[in-house]
C-alpha cells in the first residue's frame with residue numbers, strides 16, 4: 001500500500017469527448033488522449049469509438065463490462081477497477097467518457113478517488129456535457145433565473161426540494177428507478193406518472209416541458225420534443241434524453257435588493 005502523497009510511476013487523466021463526434025473534444029483532452037500509453041473509453045456511438053482508435057491505437061472500450069440485467073453499480077465499480085489496475089501497473093492512462101467525464105459518471109470519480117488515496121497522480125479535465133448542449137440549443141441562460149439539475153430517480157427518492165421559478169433539468173428519466181441494465185429500454189409509464197404527479201404539485205398540467213436529445217453528428221439537429229407536462233407519461237422516453245422544465249412566473253422582487261441597482 002502506497003503512502004498518502006507519495007508519487008508512483010502510473011498516472012490517470014480523465015477526459016470527456018462531449019456529445020458530438022470528435023468536435024466536442026477539447027485540445028487539452030486530445031493531447032492527453034494522444035500521449036497516453038493506455039486509453040479506456042466509454043462512448044455512445046461507433047463513430048466516436050473509431051475516432052478514438054485513430055487518435056490512439058492503444059484504446060480499449062469499457063463497454064464489454066455492460067451485460068443485460070447487470071447491476072449498474074457493479075458495472076461502474078468494475079470500470080474503476082480496470083482503470084486503477086492499469087495505472088497501478090505503471091502506465092500513463094487516459095480514461096475518456098462521453099459528455100463531461102465527471103457529470104453523472106460514477107466510475108471516473110471512483111477511480112480518481114481510489115488512485116489519489118494510493119498515492120498516484122489522478123485528475124479530471126472538463127468536457128462538454130448534455131446540459132451545455134441544452135443551454136445552447138434551447139436558449140437557456142442559467143444565470144437569468146438559476147438552474148437546478150437532478151438525477152430523476154434521486155429527485156423522487158430523496159424528495160429533493162427545488163424552486164419552480166428556476167430552470168429545472170431532470171437527467172436519466174429514461175432509466176427511472178432502473179438499478180440494472182436493460183438494453184433498448186424506455187421509461188416505465190407508471191414511473192413517469194409518479195414523476196408527473198410530483199411535478200404537478202408545482203406546475204399546471206399545461207406547463208410546457210421539453211424532452212431533449214443533443215445531436216451526435218455535426219450536420220444533425222438536436223431532438224426537441226415539446227409537450228404539456230400532463231402528456232409526459234404517454235411519451236417514449238429513451239435513456240439519452242434529458243427533461244427540461246422551464247420556470248414558473250417569477251416572484252415579486254425583493255425591493256431592498258432592487259435598490260442596490262440605484263445605489264450603483
Ligand SMILES: C[S@@+](CC[C@H](N)C(=O)[O-])C[C@H]1O[C@@H](n2cnc3c(N)ncnc32)[C@H](O)[C@@H]1O
Nearest residue numbers: 099100103104129130171172213214239241242
Ligand atoms: C450517465 S449520464 C452521462 C452524462 C454525460 N456524462 C454528460 O456530461 O452529458 C446519461 C444522461 O445524460 C443525459 N444525456 C446523455 N446524452 C444525451 C444527449 N445526447 N442529449 C441529452 N441528454 C443526454 C441524459 O439525461 C442521460 O440519461
